């Protein structure tokens with residue numbers, strides 16, 4: 001049992017532990033090309049949150065990782081079977097309820113560890129921060145935390161070399177053999193500027 005993972009710890013352990021920071025990993029359930037599981041973003045969120053929390057815990061930080069929210073904003077992939085969409089307004093409602101619990105119970109720092117490009121929590125946190133002035137709220141996109149080009153040859157986005165490598169490391173039994181990966185071709189926007197930032 002890892003004492004910094006809420007899903008693994010128990011009420012008895014919590015009687016003698018206090019926490020300063022809650023981490024809320026947030027994923028998505030969606031197709032990842034042909035070869036990666038629908039839970040790719042969830043698996044990444046679970047592992048990156050747990051490993052980060054382990055390092056922080058061992059350095060003396062009082063962190064607790066909440067269970068990963070499995071659905072993200074997928075409004076753009078309506079035609080893909082069982083890509084599960086959670087609207088931003090629904091995410092905002094969930095976030096408010098989570099913050100309400102933490103605020104009431106005296107855990108005044110929350111970090112969202114975002115694992116899905118379609119999720120964007122910054123504006124929500126600005127609004128919720130006004131409603132909960134005692135809370136320190138922040139969000140981090142793990143996939144933007146480091147310069148990818150230092151680690152991977154092929155620049156990509158969704159289900160790219162980075163995600164494929166991560167899944168081959170974290171959960172190789174759920175990755176199809178390389179012959180079935182497809183060409184990796186992606187549909188680009190007709191308006192060039194949209195992909196230029």
Ligand SMILES: [Zn+2]
Pocket residue numbers: 032040041115116158159163
């Ligand atoms: Zn992904």
